[in-house]
Amino acid sequence: MTSSPEATVRRAAPGSSLRQDPLTRGLGVASAALGLPQVTRPADFARSLGVGDAPRHRAVTELVGVRELAAAAGLLGRPHPAWLWGRVCGDAMDISLVARALRHHDGRGLRRTVLTMAGLVVITAVDVYAAVTRTIRKETATPMELTSTTTVTRPPEEVYAFWRQLDRLPTFMAHLEEVRVTGPGRSHWRASAPFGQDVEWDAETTDDVPAQRIAWRSVDGADVPNSGEVRFVPAPGGRGTEVHVTLSYEMPGGALGKAAAKYFGEEPSQQLDDDLRRFKQVLETGEVIRSDGAPRGKQAREEFPQHPARPLTDEERKEVLA
Amino acid sequence: MKANCWVSPNKVEVTDVPDPAILNSRDAIVKITATAICGSDLHLLDGYVPTMQKGDVMGHEFMGEVVEVGPGVDRDKIRVGDRVVVPFPIGCGACFACQNQLWSCCENTNPNAGVAEKMFGHPVAGIYGYSHLTGGFAGGQAEYARVVLADVNPLKIESDLTDEQVLFLSDILPTGYMGAEMCEIADGDVVAVWGAGPVGQFAMDSARVLGAAKVIAIDDVPYRLEMAASQGYETIDYSHTDVRSALLELTGGRGPDKCIDAVGMEATHGAAHVHLYDRAKQAVRSETDRPHALRQAITSCRSGGIVSVIGVYGGFIDKFPAGSWMNRALTLKTGQCHVQRYMRPLLERIERREIDPTRVITHRLPLAEAPHGYDIFKHKKERCEKVVLTP
Numbered sequence: 075m076t077s078s079p080e081a082t083v084r085r086a087a088p089g090s091s092l093r094q095d096p097l098t099r100g101l102g103v104a105s106a107a108l109g110l111p112q113v114t115r116p117a118d119f120a121r122s123l124g125v126g127d128a129p130r131h132r133a134v135t136e137l138v139g140v141r142e143l144a145a146a147a148g149l150l151g152r153p154h155p156a157w158l159w160g161r162v163c164g165d166a167m168d169i170s171l172v173a174r175a176l177r178h179h180d181g182r183g184l185r186r187t188v189l190t191m192a193g194l195v196v197i198t199a200v201d202v203y204a205a206v207t208r209t210i211r212k213e214t215a216t217p218m219e220l221t222s223t224t225t226v227t228r229p230p231e232e233v234y235a236f237w238r239q240l241d242r243l244p245t246f247m248a249h250l251e252e253v254r255v256t257g258p259g260r261s262h263w264r265a266s267a268p269f270g271q272d273v274e275w276d277a278e279t280t281d282d283v284p285a286q287r288i289a290w291r292s293v294d295g296a297d298v299p300n301s302g303e304v305r306f307v308p309a310p311g312g313r314g315t316e317v318h319v320t321l322s323y324e325m326p327g328g329a330l331g332k333a334a335a336k337y338f339g340e341e342p343s344q345q346l347d348d349d350l351r352r353f354k355q356v357l358e359t360g361e362v363i364r365s366d367g368a369p370r371g372k373q374a375r376e377e378f379p380q381h382p383a384r385p386l387t388d389e390e391r392k393e394v395l396a
Numbered sequence: 397m398k399a400n401c402w403v404s405p406n407k408v409e410v411t412d413v414p415d416p417a418i419l420n421s422r423d424a425i426v427k428i429t430a431t432a433i434c435g436s437d438l439h440l441l442d443g444y445v446p447t448m449q450k451g452d453v454m455g456h457e458f459m460g461e462v463v464e465v466g467p468g469v470d471r472d473k474i475r476v477g478d479r480v481v482v483p484f485p486i487g488c489g490a491c492f493a494c495q496n497q498l499w500s501c502c503e504n505t506n507p508n509a510g511v512a513e514k515m516f517g518h519p520v521a522g523i524y525g526y527s528h529l530t531g532g533f534a535g536g537q538a539e540y541a542r543v544v545l546a547d548v549n550p551l552k553i554e555s556d557l558t559d560e561q562v563l564f565l566s567d568i569l570p571t572g573y574m575g576a577e578m579c580e581i582a583d584g585d586v587v588a589v590w591g592a593g594p595v596g597q598f599a600m601d602s603a604r605v606l607g608a609a610k611v612i613a614i615d616d617v618p619y620r621l622e623m624a625a626s627q628g629y630e631t632i633d634y635s636h637t638d639v640r641s642a643l644l645e646l647t648g649g650r651g652p653d654k655c656i657d658a659v660g661m662e663a664t665h666g667a668a669h670v671h672l673y674d675r676a677k678q679a680v681r682s683e684t685d686r687p688h689a690l691r692q693a694i695t696s697c698r699s700g701g702i703v704s705v706i707g708v709y710g711g712f713i714d715k716f717p718a719g720s721w722m723n724r725a726l727t728l729k730t731g732q733c734h735v736q737r738y739m740r741p742l743l744e745r746i747e748r749r750e751i752d753p754t755r756v757i758t759h760r761l762p763l764a765e766a767p768h769g770y771d772i773f774k775h776k777k778e779r780c781e782k783v784v785l786t787p
Contacts, residue, residue, distance in 0.1 A: 227492055313492060348510050355504045358490040359545065360468060364419040365522060366542075367449075367532015368507035378511075382451030383525065383532040384401065385416040385542065395419075 092153035097204050101161060102149030104197075105142045112139025123190045124183025125175045134171065138164075158205035165198035220321045220343055224350040226357050227314035230285040230306040236357055237288060237304055237317075246352035246362060248345055248372045261290075273297040299324050319350065369394040398787070399538035400766035402452045405443030410764050413453065416534065416542035421468030424546030426480060430559035431458035431536045433769050433783045434567055435593050436660075436708045440527060441770055444661060444678075444685075445710050447511070447528035454766075455525040456484035457566040458536025459559060465546060473547035480550035482536065482543055483735035484567045486522040489548040493521075500732035505544065506531040515711075520732065537766055539787040551739040560784060561746055564598070564753040568782075570738035572598025572658070575706035578729040579654035581606045586647050588612040588696065590689040591658035591707060592620035592631075594756045594782045599656045599706065600629050601751050608654075612646055614639060614689075616664070619779040623756070634665075643696050651698035660707025661685035677714060687713040699724040706733065756782040763787045 092098045111119050116135040117127040125131055141164055148157035172191050179187060226233050236242065240261050244250040251272065252264045259279040267273045275296030281289035281303075291301035300323030307316040352362045352372065362371035367380040369390070386394065399413045416425055434457050439445050459481040462474060474480070485500035493501040502521035506512055509519035512529050522544065525535015534541065543550060553562050572595045579587060587603040589596050592615035600611045604627075613624035616635035625631050632642045643652055665671035665688040674686040693703050694717045703726055721728065745751050758781040761769050769783040 225492070227490060227495065344510060351509055354491070355488075359488045359504050360422065361420055363505055363507055363522070363544065365507045365532045365544075366416075366419075366453075366534045367528045369419060371507060378528075379449055380508075380528055380532050382401075382449050382453075383528065383534045384399065384451050384453045385414045385534055386419075387414045388417075391417055391419070 092208060098149055098153050098208060101204060102146050105146035109139045109142030109146060112136065112142060124186030155205060155209040158201060158208055161201045162205050165194060165201055169194050217322055217324055220346050222346040222350050223316060223318045224354050225309050225314055225316050226354050228357055230308055230315045233315040233317060233357060234285045234306045246356050247349045397539040398763060399453045400455065402440060402448050402454055403450055406441060408441060408454060408767050408770055410766055416540050418466045420544060421466045422545050422547060423466040424462050424469060424474060424543045425464040426460040426541050426543050427463045428458050428460040428536055428539060428541055428787050430563045431455050431785050432563060433773055435595060438774050439661060439708060445527045449528060453525055453534040453538050455535035455537030456523055458482055458541060459563050459566060470547040474550060479553045481553060481562050481565045482550050483739060484523055485732060485735060486544050487549055487736050488545055497734055497737045499734040499736045508532060537785060549736065555747060560754045560757060565739050565742055567735060568595045569598050569742055569753050570735045571595050571706050571733040573602040573738055573742060574733045575599040575656045575658060575704050576602035576606050578704040579702050581608050581654060584609045585653040586610045587654045588614060588643060588652035589656045589658055590614045590693055592624045595706060596658035597623060597756050599658050600624060605750055617776050620781060623781060639692055640696060651696055653698055653701050655693035655697045655703045657689045657693045657705045657707045659689035661709045663688040685709045685711055685713045691717050694726060695720050697726055702727045702729060705730040757784055759783040761785055
């Protein structure tokens with residue numbers, strides 16, 4: 075059927091902002107500056123830290139140097155938070171190596187080794203800070219865009235009028251708890267988010283063309299900044315109205331939050347598909363269809379395995395109809 | 397109330413379940429007076445249809461008396477006290493599919509449409525007692541049933557025909573009829589029907605009513621072939637006859653003009669090695685359906701003919717004879733029956749005595765003996781062809 079909703083998710087291309095990030099670049103240069111003497115003159119380098127130049131020390135120093143050069147190449151060539159986390163791992167390795175050197179120290183150059191350890195702790199702190207902040211910044215800077223569409227066998231005027239009455243949206247949109255009109259072009263929205271939290275925001279209507287288009291966006295201070303648009307297009311051959319929905323929002327927790335939500339069965343594009351399916355049901359049949367297996371109607375997809383396909387008890391029925 | 401429930405593969409049992417009640421405003425509650433076991437119930441019993449759950453009420457062929465209607469029901473269409481036959485696919489009457497008489501593809505009545513869409517590409521209608529893939533609606537092998545969108549779907553019976561005469565309007569008679577109608581039978585057409593179960597028998601009757609010159613039944617169950625022969629149809633027992641040569645013999649070498657697959661996903665094959673191959677693939681789920689009948693129908697059909705598929709398939713098949721189908725200009729037509737489209741015209745044919753649906757009934761059992769009914773139907777014991785249950 076042409077009217078089957080088909081949601082797609084578009085995410086902004088991962089930004090190459092790390093390339094211009096001074097901290098990331100600085101750490102890359104530092105890796106190069108350390109790695110080069112470690113590889114070319116391992117004996118001198120080891121001595122300068124006060125750990126002696128036995129063949130074993132030279133070999134370890136050389137290996138650490140290779141690792142530093144790899145990190146430098148990554149951070150400067152193809153910046154990604156993974157390289158920063160790689161540095162954090164390297165730091166942990168270095169701290170354990172120097173700690174071992176301190177335990178077995180023969181006393182010559184001990185001061186230099188202690189200073190090395192202090193320096194390492196500072197560098198580790200900087201690396202952890204860089205890795206954490208760059209990871210989070212990159213992820214939350216990713217807005218999510220969802221689109222879905224369905225065809226309803228009703229004229230655009232009627233479909234538009236139904237959507238226009240915002241307080242009816244929660245009857246078919248699974249995650250909306252309540253929409254209240256608070257003034258001309260203003261409304262207050264309350265939705266349940268993954269993991270049982272509620273999010274609320276105020277929205278303003280940014281465009282409203284009868285029988286054609288409604289657009290809105292959250293006003294400043296929203297928990298989850300978002301915007302949306304729904305277009306009503308006459309379907310060819312008198313097939314009714316195509317409803318095209320686009321929603322954009324900053325997914326809390328970025329990719330991590332999205333993955334977790336998906337794990338718990340709350341894939342946003344599926345939600346939007348199902349929301350539009352129910353919108354169509356309400357307009358074409360008068361209400362959201364309930365079955366014994368999916369008696370809540372609205373939350374059908376989240377309920378697998380479902381209630382068995384047998385009639386509900388009185389208590390179950392009261393609960394789902396409440 | 398008592399209801400026949402799915403427990404696990406190969407096990408159903410009659411147990412106490414809550415009475416159904418109105419959940420949507422256009423619902424009705426029907427007190428069931430007659431219900432039946434369908435061949436496709438055996439696919440559920442055998443565990444070949446995914447998303448069955450323990451406790452699901454079985455049954456999609458039922459009729460009865462309306463005892464309650466929801467506040468949104470159009471009372472000009474249906475009222476308390478009406479005697480109705482309930483079609484197995486739930487339609488809404490308002491979507492593009494229903495408006496185009498494709499009721500079993502209704503876009504609105506399956507609350508689990510998202511799951512069905514993942515499996516089939518596009519969703520299908522809700523069906524009573526037929527897994528959660530088709531909505532998770534309780535079925536009609538019970539004392540009462542909730543009927544959805546009651547002012548659109550049920551057929552009111554106002555004449556004095558018996559339950560047994562009209563019960564099969566819920567599924568198997570329209571299904572068989574649609575199989576024959578899809579054949580676009582023309583003067584002189586020979587129609588071959590794979591499967592002489594109840595749907596196959598009705599496909600044969602319908603082919604004759606629609607003007608077929610000759611009807612051929614193909615099966616390996618002797619008493620089912622006898623039942624077809626008693627109606628004047630030619631028969632081929634594939635367990636000891638080569639189907640291809642027999643069909644060529646019966647058609648002067650032309651092959652049947654139209655072929656109907658009334659078998660579906662659990663076909664058996666005369667050649668043990670071919671059956672074993674598909675059975676093994678099915679067991680390891682590398683194909684879900686065994687398509688022997690379909691393969692044979694395609695390769696047997698005369699060039700330019702129509703292969704009409706009403707046997708149920710659920711998933712994927714292997715070794716589809718695409719070369720035969722494409723090079724010989726065959727047309728493949730399919731569908732779960734759009735029952736609502738055929739109920740009234742077929743009721744008129746029953747009233748005019750053109751078709752006698754009661755001829756396939758071999759067993760009449762109380763609802764409490766439903767598990768026994770499944771057993772004899774599945775294992776073809778006691779010459780079982782069709783079981784009618786009475787609550």
